[in-house]
Amino acid sequence: MVATTRKLHHFHGGVHMPGHKEASTRLPVAAAGVPERIVIALQQHIGAPAEPVVKVGDRVLKGQMIGRAGGYVSAPVHASSSGTVTAIEPLPVPHPSGLTIPCVVIETDGEDRWVDLQPLEEYSEADVDLLRARIRDAGIVGLGGAAFPTAVKLTPPADAAIDTLIINGAECEPYITCDDMLMRERPEEVIQGVAIMRRILGVRECVVGLEDNKPEAFRALQAAAAGTGIEVVQVPTIYPTGGEKQLIKVLTGKEVPSRGIPAQIGIVCQNVATAAAVYRSVRHGEPLISRIVTVTGGAVREPRNLDTLIGTPMEHLLGRCDPHLTPEDKLIMGGPMMGIPLRDGSLPTVKATNCLLAATPGDQPNQGQTMPCIRCGECTRVCPVNLLPQQMYWHARAREFDKIQDYNLFDCIECGCCSYVCPSHIPLVQYYRFAKTEIWDQEREKKKADLARRRHEFKQMRIEREKREKAERHKAAAARATAKTSAGKAGAEAATDADKQAAIQAAMERARAKREAAARAEAEPKKTANDADA
Amino acid sequence: MISAVLAITTLAVIFGSLLGYAAVRFRVEGDPVVDQIDSLLPQTQCGQCGFPGCRPYAEALASGEAEINRCPPGGEATIQALADLLGREPMPLDGEVGEEKRRMVAYVVEEECIGCTLCLQACPVDAILGAAKQMHQVIEAECTGCELCIPPCPVECIHMHPVEQGLNEWKWPFPKHQPPMGSAA
Ligand code: SF4
Numbered sequence: 184m185v186a187t188t189r190k191l192h193h194f195h196g197g198v199h200m201p202g203h204k205e206a207s208t209r210l211p212v213a214a215a216g217v218p219e220r221i222v223i224a225l226q227q228h229i230g231a232p233a234e235p236v237v238k239v240g241d242r243v244l245k246g247q248m249i250g251r252a253g254g255y256v257s258a259p260v261h262a263s264s265s266g267t268v269t270a271i272e273p274l275p276v277p278h279p280s281g282l283t284i285p286c287v288v289i290e291t292d293g294e295d296r297w298v299d300l301q302p303l304e305e306y307s308e309a310d311v312d313l314l315r316a317r318i319r320d321a322g323i324v325g326l327g328g329a330a331f332p333t334a335v336k337l338t339p340p341a342d343a344a345i346d347t348l349i350i351n352g353a354e355c356e357p358y359i360t361c362d363d364m365l366m367r368e369r370p371e372e373v374i375q376g377v378a379i380m381r382r383i384l385g386v387r388e389c390v391v392g393l394e395d396n397k398p399e400a401f402r403a404l405q406a407a408a409a410g411t412g413i414e415v416v417q418v419p420t421i422y423p424t425g426g427e428k429q430l431i432k433v434l435t436g437k438e439v440p441s442r443g444i445p446a447q448i449g450i451v452c453q454n455v456a457t458a459a460a461v462y463r464s465v466r467h468g469e470p471l472i473s474r475i476v477t478v479t480g481g482a483v484r485e486p487r488n489l490d491t492l493i494g495t496p497m498e499h500l501l502g503r504c505d506p507h508l509t510p511e512d513k514l515i516m517g518g519p520m521m522g523i524p525l526r527d528g529s530l531p532t533v534k535a536t537n538c539l540l541a542a543t544p545g546d547q548p549n550q551g552q553t554m555p556c557i558r559c560g561e562c563t564r565v566c567p568v569n570l571l572p573q574q575m576y577w578h579a580r581a582r583e584f585d586k587i588q589d590y591n592l593f594d595c596i597e598c599g600c601c602s603y604v605c606p607s608h609i610p611l612v613q614y615y616r617f618a619k620t621e622i623w624d625q626e627r628e629k630k631k632a633d634l635a636r637r638r639h640e641f642k643q644m645r646i647e648r649e650k651r652e653k654a655e656r657h658k659a660a661a662a663r664a665t666a667k668t669s670a671g672k673a674g675a676e677a678a679t680d681a682d683k684q685a686a687i688q689a690a691m692e693r694a695r696a697k698r699e700a701a702a703r704a705e706a707e708p709k710k711t712a713n714d715a716d717a
Numbered sequence: 718m719i720s721a722v723l724a725i726t727t728l729a730v731i732f733g734s735l736l737g738y739a740a741v742r743f744r745v746e747g748d749p750v751v752d753q754i755d756s757l758l759p760q761t762q763c764g765q766c767g768f769p770g771c772r773p774y775a776e777a778l779a780s781g782e783a784e785i786n787r788c789p790p791g792g793e794a795t796i797q798a799l800a801d802l803l804g805r806e807p808m809p810l811d812g813e814v815g816e817e818k819r820r821m822v823a824y825v826v827e828e829e830c831i832g833c834t835l836c837l838q839a840c841p842v843d844a845i846l847g848a849a850k851q852m853h854q855v856i857e858a859e860c861t862g863c864e865l866c867i868p869p870c871p872v873e874c875i876h877m878h879p880v881e882q883g884l885n886e887w888k889w890p891f892p893k894h895q896p897p898m899g900s901a902a
Pocket residue numbers: 555556557558559560561562563572573576601604605606607608609611
């Protein structure tokens with residue numbers, strides 16, 4: 184057993200808040216069962232949407248790939264039970280926008296019949312590229328909430344010297360207990376998954392961190408990790424320890440640079456549930472088609488954790504927990520701090536669904552009449568990133584997007600600590616989210632405008648040149664007509680030369696556009712890679 | 718030693734003058750003020766402002782010949798940005814030139830296209846692919862939605878439709894209930 188002699192550190196601020204975790208940990212994890220209808224969203228991850236590979240009417244088996252990855256930063260999706268594809272159409276998904284996105288609808292046949300899986304017995308000696316491929320093909324994404332494709336995160340850039348793998352089992356947000364229950368009931372899966380990822384990254388140091396409010400999970404993991412060299416460490420319970428950068432700080436004392444990613448300081452961070460999914464995909468060939476979801480809150484009488492097929496409607500899960508929702512209650516996907524309000528229970532679960540909170544008004548923090556800011560500085564005191572929330576609020580309100588970036592808006596992890604403590608009940612995080620998406624939009628528009636400007640200038644140049652060439656041809660023809668020399672030939676040569684030039688320029692233009700598109704695709708995931716409570 | 722220094726110096730002089738010559742010879746005639754204004758315009762190149770494109774409008778703005786409220790695709794945001802840059806008062810969009818609307822893109826109804834290339838010539842940003850007597854297609858990522866390709870089409874097979882908004886483009890709304898600014902503000 185590894186002695187826990189690790190020196191722990193602190194991040195700035197944070198909030199001690201009631202955990203509300205006991206209610207959903209009394210009962211063991213139960214299977215949620217197979218719903219009649221499953222809705223698999225084709226984009227459940229950061230990056231490009233998956234592309235459907237089935238059509239309406241197809242019979243599909245459990246675990247069969249129904250959408251293939253739409254790019255490098257993307258992930259395939261799989262049928263989570265057997266049945267018939269009845270529709271492929273845009274449907275609402277749990278997302279704050281309320282937008283519809285393409286989904287595959289499966290009418291289940293109740294048989295829950297698997298495809299032929301390809302197990303891999305000797306995975307501990309297998310080639311790391313094969314391991315990565317299995318993880319990618321299994322559609323595994325970060326299950327802590329960010330849903331970033333795991334295989335990509337396990338392929339760090341060549342110039343990043345990764346020396347530490349940190350496994351996030353902190354689960355700091357109130358009410359959520361799915362990782363806790365996973366660690367208690369399936370500690371071997373977690374530890375085996377961690378060992379696989381450690382091998383892929385070729386790192387020496389490997390630490391699992393979890394908050395000290397989960398003693399049972401801690402003991403279970405420690406027993407499973409005995410003799411593996413994987414360190415299991417308890418960290419103080421304070422929100423948001425589960426933020427990637429916060430946990431890294433606590434466990435290593437290192438700071439991830441502003442607007443940077445952990446790989447820059449040699450660290451890769453993965454969630455415990457992701458580790459378990461990695462193990463199942465590598466060892467058994469199982470794609471990511473289910474996960475544990477916490478169903479809790481004051482509006483259910485029997486809160487518990489359910490092993491849920493991805494795509495199960497939220498109301499199916501609620502129905503398993505004896506709900507009694509009143510009009511004041513709210514359905515939230517995730518926890519009370521960072522969760523997304525759901526407009527109704529018909530929405531499907533996705534890979535990132537860790538919790539379904541049926542929240543009574545008492546479950547929702549800091550409700551109250553919004554009042555003017557009294558400049559008390561409470562928000563600044565608790566911000567775990569050491570930002571100045573009050574100043575950012577003023578600038579966001581005034582739409583001063585340049586100034587707000589001087590205050591490192593993009594380092595804000597949207598943890599909600601500032602809003603939680605604000606005595607004036609100002610929904611501060613909403614202002615930062617507004618400002619962030621507004622700034623991204625402006626950047627996209629700017630890029631589009633620059634491309635259009637270049638293409639327009641290029642077209643004008645081409646028209647000019649064509650005019651000039653025409654004039655030259657005329658002149659040459661005239662000269663030929665009078666002198667009857669071979670001057671015309673030279674003119675023709677010049678023209679083909681110019682044609683070539685045009686072709687080359689066009690090719691350069693295309694190459695530049697392509698590069699920019701690639702750079703854009705790279706940049707997208709980064710800005711959302713802050714998976715607090717990952 | 719001396720010869721090496723001399724050689725390097727000579728080379729430096731030659732390259733320096735070459736660069737200088739290139740800068741003069743190949744300069745895109747650019748006025749920094751016009752460039753700055755142009756960088757604020759949306760580059761739709763639609764001509765709704767009454768000028769044959771964004772840059773001509775930028776030139777007119779620089780010389781004080783045009784109002785700042787004539788670009789419908791840019792809308793409020795562009796007017797505000799121009800007002801800030803030029804030190805003029807913001808004003809509402811000139812209703813005569815058009816109104817701000819959702820971003821659109823063109824698409825060609827393939828079965829109807831006769832391959833006449835007329836749209837191709839009209840498109841200010843070469844966003845249409847095709848050749849004589851062949852079906853044409855709009856490259857969506859490059860189309861600015863200027864609608865200039867619509868009138869020339871003899872069979873009216875080009876239509877505009879709003880750009881599909883994906884999850885990645887969605888924006889959080891401005892929070893609904895603004896607290897009063899309070900005495901401190
Ligand atoms: S906590 Fe609220 S009232 Fe206090 S300074 Fe921050 S925003 Fe203002």
